[in-house]
Amino acid sequence: MKKIILSCFGLGFMPIAPGTWGSLLPIGLFWVIHHFWPNIGVLLAVLAVLTTLSSISCVVLAGSAEKITNKKDPGWIVIDEVAGQSVALLPAAFAGENILLVCAAAFILFRIFDILKPWPIRNAEKLPGGFGILLDDILAGIYAAAVLTAILSFKTIL
Structure with a gap:
């Protein structure tokens, strides 16, 4: 069960770029919810719950996975990407239009800062265990959200 949660239902075992696949999970969920229920409060609540649950899961479970595998931050653990990408998406809840473009920008910015x-x-990342x-x-999500907020604000000014 631990592996299922930490790998986000197996996304962490994708042969190429597992972190990228883990980052796509909140993007897809956000886009679907925005498409069917474009309400800022609902979108923020979903992102808050996703960030909280994935963060708690990571802190509680990932440290023991490191010990078992004898690896610092094993690549198959992608629940942390879910948390970070969810933070990066927070400004997208306010974007309204061009949501696909805004989600793509949040994704690219998060991956840049994460890499x-x-x-x-x-x-x-040098701190011990799941934390x-x-x-x-x-932090990569916060950086991405800050840049995305600046971009969206600049667009509004123009």
């Missing part, structure tokens, strides 16, 4: 790990993201696995992705 490049500018300060202090790289330092955060270290999670925190770098949460």
Whole structure:
């Protein structure tokens, strides 16, 4: 059961770019909910629940997976990407139009920050256990959300 949760129902076992696949889960869920129920409150609530549940799961379960595999942040653990991408999507709840483009921007920005790990993201991943696995992705999500907010705000000004 632990592997199912940490790998997001097997997405972490995709042969190429498992973190990218894990990041797509909240994007797809967000887009479907936005399509059928485009309500800011509902979208924010879904993202909050997704961030909270995936964060708790990561902190509680991922540390023991590291010990079993003898690997720091095993690649198949992608629940942390779900949490970080959910944070990156928060500004998208306010976008209204062009939601597919905004979701794509949130995805690309999150992946850039998650891969490049500018300060202090790289330092955060050095923390022990599930907290270290999670925190770098949460910070990458915050960076992505900040840039996305700036882009959306700039678009509004024009």
